[in-house]
Amino acid sequence: MKKILLSAVALLMLFSCQNDTTEITPSADAIAKRGCASQEVLAAQMKADPSLALRMNEIEAFTQKSMLTGRLVNGKIEIPVVVNVLYRTTAENISLAQIQSQIDVLNKDFNAANSDFNQVPSLFAGVKANVEISFVLEAIYRKATTKTSWGTNDAMKIASQGGIAPTTPTTRMNLWACTIGGGILGYAQFPGGSSSTDGVVIDSKYLGNTGTAVYPFNLGRTATHEVGHWMNLRHIWGDATCGSDLVSDTPTHNAANSGVPAYPHYSTCSGNPVEMTMNYMDYTDDRGMYMFSNGQKSRMAAVFVSGGSRASFRL
Known part of the structure; x- marks a missing residue:
């Protein structure tokens, strides 16, 4: 298991070098591998707003301190969810029913159920953890569009570009369901970004576990993955x-895994640990x-503690 020993300088390097990272982008015709654009979107946001790196460094320092000192949230964390559907x-x-199935999946996955x-x-x-965070569907907004795909530049979040603006994003997690395109299943905004674009975007073909959800991404786990990013997971x-x-109890992976790797799957990194592919x-x-x-x-709980980047969501 790896240890986290990051100085302030190392943190700055971590977040200022995100433009050098790449995402695995599957074919737009037949998606066989998961495509998440969260890191790509973060890189674009940091290029547009250099101060974002400083805010994220501060969030990371706060997170590490909270984890070390045990200053984590006690009591119930319930996330109200607003779903914005853009459809052609x-x-x-x-x-x-399909939207509610996604909420149900999130509740099961984040509560070890x-x-x-x-x-x-x-x-x-x-x-293995019971994260003990729950989600409740609060509202659904729908809007017809002529767009065949929205991409990852946050246009679906901007009313003047044909999208739907987020609803009170400091106390609601906004989720946009739309056709993203480019082989991307979804993406999320990490803590520290602008509230005007805060939330999670899921391609409507991979949301929930019923209706139009498409195999092998038809069990609602795309949203589980992206909400993890929204709660500051890498x-x-x-x-x-x-x-x-930035987590001490996950093995070091040499790269992303796809499909369903046979267990045990060994990393090529130092020590050849068994990867936590699941x-x-x-x-x-x-x-x-x-x-x-x-x-x-x-790490997720730390964003909700008093003074944390998502403390406004605490009940």
């Missing part, structure tokens, strides 16, 4: 060869991911 076709105008949680290998049984491979995800923050198929770790739980 009837299929894209996803049903209430998912039926595949018991598949976590014994090697990781001691660190990809488990650290978006670099043998990189750090972690929600990898790139495996929906049926291949079914756990967060205790370290990830602590």
Whole structure:
């Protein structure tokens, strides 16, 4: 298991070098590998707003301090969710049932109530986590569009560009369901970004576990992965060869995994650890991911503590 020993200088380097990272982008015709644009969007936001790196460094320092001192949230954290549906076709105008199925998946995955949680290998049984955060669907807004795809430049969040502006994003998690394109299943804004673009975007073909949801990303885990980013989790491979995800109890991965790797799957990084391929923050198929770790739980909880970047969501 890796240890986190990041100085303020190292943190600055971590966030100021994000433009050098790349995402695995699957084919737009037949998506066989998970595509998440969160890191790509972060790089663009940091280029447009250099002060974002400083804010994220401050958030990271606060997170590490909160984790070390135990200053984490006690009590209930319930996230109100506003879903914004942008549709061109009837299929894209996803049903209430499909939207609610996604909320149900989030509640199961973040509360260790998912039926595949018991598949976590014994090697990781001691660190598998019940994050204890719940979600409630508060509102759905729908808007017809002529766009065939929205891309990752946040246009779906801007009314003047045909999108839907977020609803009270400091106390609501906004989720946009639309056709993203480019082989991207979804992306999220990390803590520290502008409230006018805060939230999670999921391609409507990969939202929930019913209706138009398309295999092998038809179990609602795209949103689980992206909400993890929204709560300050990094990809488990650290978006670099043998990189750090800033969590101490996840093994070092040499790169993203896809499909459903056979267990045990060994890393090529130092020590050749068994990779936690079933972690929600990898790139495996929906049926291949079914756990967060205790370290990830602590990292997520830190954003909700008093003074944290998402403390306004506390009940």
